[in-house]
Amino acid sequence: MQTYWSSMAKRATPYVPGEQMNEKYVLKLNTNENPYPPSQAVIRAITEAANTDLRRYPSPDPEQLRELIGKTYDLTKDQVFIGNGSDEVLAFSFMAFFEPGETIRFPEITYSFYPVYAQLFAIPYEPIPMQADLSLDIERFFHSEGGVIFPNPNAPTSMAIRIEEIRKILEQNPTRVVIVDEAYVDFSTKSAVSLINEYSNLLIVQTTSKSRSLAGLRVGYALGNEDLIQALIQIKDSINSYTLDRLAIAGATASFFDSLTTKDNIKKIIQTRTWVSEKMKAYGFQVLPSETNFIFVTHPKVSARQLYAQLKQRQVLVRYFNQPTISQYLRITIGTDKEMEQFFKRLDQVIKSCHRLG
Ligand SMILES: Cc1ncc(COP(=O)(O)O)c(C=O)c1O
Known part of the structure; x- marks a missing residue:
């Protein structure tokens, strides 16, 4: 097997x-999609x-x-x-700014x-280890040999660092590119876009997949x-x-002409995130301070893997990461108010059955 594979295909x-x-009955809270549809103007376009x-081919530019x-x-x-x-971007x-043989850094x-x-x-x-509270250890991103990449807010932790901290990372890597992945930034207030004209080594990556419902x-x-x-x-035109x-x-194009629907949806999601976080805390969960359209939670008494499995049995999908440091956490996407009410109904049953078992 793999007889004809290149070394690149083999190491992938x-x-x-x-x-x-x-399926319609599944409560899908596992891929951080927006629960609200894009605007009618987008569908029309x-x-x-x-x-x-x-x-005809589309425009290459x-x-x-x-x-x-x-x-x-x-x-x-x-x-x-x-x-x-943004995955393609x-x-x-990586191809345009990072060099084989030169070590880059990103959070663990x-x-x-x-x-x-x-x-x-x-x-x-x-991979740079997190601080005890799962926030980024800024100074460990200074003087990177090959460059730096991190999401802000980070995923799956949901927490963001301040623009002043991004500025420090940029200043301490003057000859390397620092990529800030702002996939979730519209649910936060900490975009580094204002630094672009100041720092020629800053690349910000954003997406229409989350806040713009696309x-x-x-x-x-x-x-x-x-x-x-x-x-x-240069890279794109050498590939496709x-x-x-x-x-x-x-x-x-229609989405950027009409940002009102997007702004409205962001506001609703942030409001839902606030009450959902409070209610999770009332159930005994620790909820990291989220600046995204999802929350990252852990329960001191109930295993995250067990919670994930039991929620799935009740047709609720959340994200569980079977990896060190966060194996006790679940990532839960914020849905509509109605969806989150259904989520709590099923969570309530799960927690009760876990306590009975425990
Ligand atoms: C941090 C982060 N960056 C980028 C992406 C990719 O988004 P897309 O390829 O849909 O633009 C995601 C998707 O979940 C993400 O979580």
Whole structure:
């Protein structure tokens, strides 16, 4: 077996995404999707784009969308790169800015795609241990040989560091690129976008999958200095000229024209997150201070693995990570108020049965 595989294919250890059970009765709180639909304007734009023009290739450079995203963040179109989901943008960034043989750093507890890319591209990495409260140990990211990448807010811990701390990491890595993955930043107040014009080594990666309710459309983007963006274009155009299809360009453009629905949905999710966190605490859970659309929780008396399994039996999917340091935690996506009420009904049964067993 693997007779014809390249060494790259052989060393690849693919990322395993959260289970996708799409039956209507399943309460799916395991992949941090937005529980609210995108705006009607987005659906209309995609529907209108589904016409006979599909026989034609899309634009290899969606300039209007770059311009629009740039405007949203007070940047120029030359400071914006767009790709097929932020996972693709991240993969291109590893290729564009990290060097095989030079060790990069990322947090020990973080988005599990980073070690996958590092291994695929033969980039050595040093996972940086978390502090006791699972926050980032900032100083250990200083003077990295190959560069730095971390999400802010971090996943799955849900916690964010302050812009001043990001500034320190940038200043202590002046010759290396620091990638800040802001997949969840719209549920927080700590975006580092304002630092882009100050630091030429800062690349920010964002997505339309979470706050903009478009995980199914696959549009992510990077924001940074023109020279970094040019490197990403160089990589993309050496792999695939058309990473964004016509429907994705149309839908994402409509989403950035109409940010009101997005803002409304973010507000609702933050409100739900607040009461859900309080209620979890009342059940005896420790809830990390979340700045995302999910919470990361642990119970001193009930095993997380057991909770995960029992919730699944009751058709509730949450995310359990079978790995050191966080094997006692569960990551729970914030759904609508109604979904979270159903979640608590089923959690209540589970907790009662765990106490009976325990
Ligand atoms: C931290 C982080 N970055 C990036 C992504 C990828 O998002 P997408 O490829 O949907 O844009 C995710 C998805 O869950 C994530 O959690």
